[in-house]
Amino acid sequence: MNKKLTSSMLCAALAVGTVFGSAMTASAADLPILGAGIYSSTDNFNSYIGKAITGASEGVFEVNVDDGQLDQSTQLNQIDTALAKGAVAIAVSVVDTTSAPTIIQKCQDAGDIPVIFFNKEITDKDVVNSYENLYQVTSTGGDYGAAIEGEIIVNYWNENPEMDKNGDGKLQLINLMGDPGHTASQPRSEHVKSTIEDAGIEIELLEEDTGMWDTTKAKEKMDAWVSKYGDEIECVVCANDAMALGALTSIEAAGFNTEGKESEQYIPVVGIDALPEALEKIESGELIGSVLQDAQTQGKVIVAIANNLYQGKEPLDGLDFEFDTDGSKAVRVPYSAITAENVDEAAATYAE
Ligand code: BGC
Ligand code: CA
Secondary structure, eight states: OHHHHHHHHHHHHHHHHHHHHHHHTHHHHHSOEEEEEESOTTOHHHHHHHHHHHHHHTTTOEEOOEEOTTOHHHHHHHHHHHHHTTOSEEEEOOSSGGGHHHHHHHHHHTTSOOEEEESSOOOOHHHHTTOTTEEEEEESSTTTTHHHHHHHHHHHHHHOGGGSTTOSSEEEEEEEEOOTTSTTHHHHHHHHHHHHHHTTOEEEEEEEEEOTTOHHHHHHHHHHHHHHHGGGOOEEEESSHHHHHHHHHHHHHTTOSTTGGGOSSOOOEEOSBOOHHHHHHHHTTSSOBEEEEOHHHHHHHHHHHHHHHHTTSOTTTTOSOOOOTTSOOEEEEOEEEEOGGGHHHHHHHHHO
16 A cells, blocks of 8 residues: 555656656757667667767757667667657667668668768678768777777886796787677777787787677686686786776686785786776776777767758868768777876766
8 A cells, every 4th residue: 555655656756757857848859859879788888978979969959869778670660769750860889780771771761861870880881882871980990999909018018027927928818809790899809919919929819709898798708717727817808898897807806906006916907998987997907908989079979960960061060070081971089098197088088
C-alpha cells in the first residue's frame, strides 16, 4: 500500500516535472533536431563524444544521443525515428561500418539529409563518394594515434633503463588490440610496434590479442598473462584507455604499480584517448601515458558542420579545420601525447 502510494506520487511528480520541463524549454522545442547516436554506451570514449555533442548542441539543436547498444538494427531504427521526427542532420558512430550504405540511403530518401559519420571511419571510398551530403569527423592519420603512443614508449625506454628488466636489450611486450571490426584497430597495432622498432628497439611479443576496446575483457586477458609472465612483462601497450584501465586493475591486483613509479614491481602501461579516468592514473604514475583523442573538439566540429549546413553555409564555416586533401569531406582532429608532465592539457579539453 505504502509502496503503491509512493510510486503513484512519483508518477505524479514526474508528470508535473514533464509539464514544467516542456514549459521551461519551450524554445528548445523550436530548435531543429539533430539525430545523433553512438554505437554503444559501454564504450567510454564514444560516451564522451556523445556528451560533447549534447554540450555543443545547447541552444542550437534539440538532440538526444541514442545508444545503439551494439546492435545495428537498433541503431537503424533510431535513425528512422530521428528522420521521421524531421531531423535536419544525422550524426552517428556506426555499430557496423558495412551498414553505412543503408544509413546513407535512409538520409537520401528523407530528402538529402546530411550524414556525419564519426569515430568509426568509413574507409570504402566508393561508399564515401556515393553521397554528396556525407561528412566524417575522426582523428588524424592512418596510424590513428599509435605512432605517438609508440613514441611515449620509446621515450620511456630511453629515459628509464630499468624498463629492460632482464637486460637483454629487447622489449618484452604485451599488445592489447581493439575490436578487429573497427577501422583504427589494425593500424594502431601495427604502427605502435613499427614506431618502437624504427627507434632501434627490438620487440619480443609475449602476447597479442583483442580486448575489444573493453575494460572487463582486457582485465580478463591480463589476469591470465600476468599470472603467466609476471615481472617478465616490460610493457603493456593498449589500443585504448578503457583497456589500459582494465589491464592496470589486473596488474595492480597482482601487486604491481600500486605506488606509481615508486612501486617495488612495475609494469609500464600505456593507452590511447586520454580519458579523464585515465588522467588520474597517469598523474599518479600508475600508467605511463596516453594519447589525447580530443572528444570535445570532435563533438563541437560535428555540431558545427550540422549547423552550418542547416544554415546554408559552407560546412566548415567558422572552424579551424580543413577537409582531407584527397577530396573526401573528412575532418581529422589531431592527437597529442599525454604524460605526467602535461595531464592538464588533456584535462582542460574536458573542463570546457
Ligand atoms: C577509441 C576507442 C573506442 C573506439 C570505438 C577509438 O577511436 O580510441 O576508445 O573504443 O574508437 O569506436
Ligand atoms: Ca628486455
